Amino acid sequence: MPEPVAPENTWKAPVAPGPLDASVRVPGSKSITNRAYVLAALAGEPTLVRTPLDSRDTRLMLGAVSALGGGCETTPEGVLIRPIAAEGDDPVSVVLGNAGTVARFTPALAGLGARAVRFDGDEAIRRRPIAPLLDALRRLGMEIDDDGRGAPPFTVRGQGGVRGGEVELDSSASSQFLSALLLAGPAFAEGVTVRLVGDAPPSEPHIAMTLDLLRRFGAAPERDGTVFHVPPARLSCPDYTVEPDLSTAAPFVVAPALTGGTVRVGGWPERTTQPGDWLRGLLAELGQEAQLDADGLTVTGTGRVPGATLDLHEVGELTPVIAALLCFADGPSVISGVAHLRGHETDRLAALATELSALGAEVADTEDGLRITPAPVHGGVFHTYDDHRLVMAGAVLGLRAAGIEVENPATVGKTFPGFVDAWAGMLA
Known part of the structure; x- marks a missing residue:
């Protein structure tokens, strides 16, 4: 079991006050x-x-x-x-x-x-x-x-x-x-x-x-x-611009699915190789609206999420946020294809099953994924195992469940040092 956490080393994930109406920017990929x-x-x-x-x-x-x-x-x-x-x-x-x-x-x-x-x-x-x-x-x-x-x-x-x-x-x-x-x-x-x-x-x-x-x-x-073959070459690219990180955008773009309302993510590229772009199709599959234009991505949510069967083999890094989202679905869900997550910052499958279940959801890790049976989520400490994606998952839980204390929020500095402030800004 995880060690007890000092209160000063947790972040109380805020509950959404109602339907969202926010614009956010995420840092580079x-x-x-x-x-x-x-x-x-x-x-x-x-x-x-x-x-x-x-x-x-x-x-x-x-x-x-x-x-x-x-x-x-x-x-x-x-x-x-x-x-x-x-x-x-x-x-x-x-x-x-x-x-x-x-x-x-x-x-x-x-x-x-x-x-x-x-x-x-x-x-x-x-x-x-x-x-x-x-x-x-x-x-x-x-x-x-x-x-x-x-x-x-x-x-x-x-x-x-x-x-x-x-x-x-x-x-x-x-x-x-x-x-x-x-x-x-x-x-x-x-x-x-x-x-x-x-x-x-x-x-x-x-x-x-x-x-x-x-x-x-x-x-x-x-x-x-x-x-794959790469021949010898003299490389040159004097000026290169990095796209926004679409995987880091995941908690923001799924938020309206739980709260209703609209979130706009500026700078979302119209064409990209980033796996996070898959979120647009997922949102449509879950009955939400996602519109992409030259200014970015606009997501309008219903506040309700159906259960889903998802193979996330190609987009495994999105699993923590999606698993948190599906804890509030109308029916059971299955995530598969992500056995490799056991070798990431932590064993993400075991960590998610342990922490989500401890807060009320019924989540079991399988050979290559998670089986999620929604149940009322309650407050408590959400341990993050020094894993930035788990901090983001804890934030998503907090949208609908009061009293979620996310352990060591600073670990999100691995990919988004300003995440906590940006999250609070979205909910303001």
């Missing part, structure tokens, strides 16, 4: 920001990244780029990234925190230099899977010492470059393994050809996002089913 930072670090000239997310995860990525020899400068227009210069041979360390993108995207960059680079972070990152990626990097010519753990801490001993070439990869636990190899591929002497083995990676949209950013930076990735 974490997934896009950190991919753009990696590619900018590999480019042949500086890159200005506009409207990036400023959060713990993205600051950790900037710290990694700096440790590896790149330059990072905050300007009034955005963040200016200067490419990594493979100079020096003194050992350095990269701090991972609990950032999966940093842990998975930066080891390949360390192989391009000539120094030993140690990677370590929070206790939680040591439990997140990375062994298939490390094994693939070894086969591509990198020297990595992890004492057989297949997890941080580990050390990459740079040899002044990475051979690259062909490699098989099991990316079924995380699409980030595949993205890590593809993002680094342009800097490998032979590029990279990745043949996927095992089950399909989760979150196809994130793979499409990686391929799209590679093209934006001048690479020429190719895909033939489960085979």
Whole structure:
């Protein structure tokens, strides 16, 4: 059972006073920001990244780029990234925190230099899977010492470059393994050809996002089913603008479904590879109205939600918010396709089943998802396990249930440091 929580370390999630009428803005996409930072670090000239997310995860990525020899400068227009210069041979360390993108995207960059680079972070990152990626990097010519753990801490001993070439990869636990190899591929002497083995990676949209950013930076990735090829290339993208984070927008766009009224999310892109765009179709399926125009997305809700059967394999990061929403549905719901969530910031399936049930809902975790039987939700502490998406789920619960005390709301700083204030503003 979770440890007792001090009252000063909780946030009382506000109850919606009635139908909403609000406009909100969410910060830049974490997934896009950190991919753009990696590619900018590999480019042949500086890159200005506009409207990036400023959060713990993205600051950790900037710290990694700096440790590896790149330059990072905050300007009034955005963040200016200067490419990594493979100079020096003194050992350095990269701090991972609990950032999966940093842990998975930066080891390949360390192989391009000539120094030993140690990677370590929070206790939680040591439990997140990375062994298939490390094994693939070894086969591509990198020297990595992890004492057989297949997890941080580990050390990459740079040899002044990475051979690259062909490699098989099991990316079924995380699409980030595949993205890590593809993002680094342009800097490998032979590029990279990745043949996927095992089950399909989760979150196809994130793979499409990686391929799209590679093209934006001048690479020429190719895909033939489960085979991906990225040839060597000199990258360049002097000016890049990051889209708003649509997954971070999830609690705001589902709110009217529980409260009625309207919420407008500014800047929602008309075309995007972000998995969060799937929310528009979900809202329609649940009987809500979602209209997209040049100004953004306008959601008008009914205040009632039907039960649903949802395969969230491609959009697993939305599961916590959707599960909280379905606790108030008119009938039972089933979420499937998200077994990989057991290896995220925490075992999200077990955490959701435990915490939602503790507050009155009947929620069971299955082999690959959740089974939700709505029941009256009451107040109490909602433990968040240092997981930003669980903070957002707790906020959604609070819309309809008084007395929800969300543990450690500051952990939402991983993706949206201003979330609590923005949430209160929506309800004002």
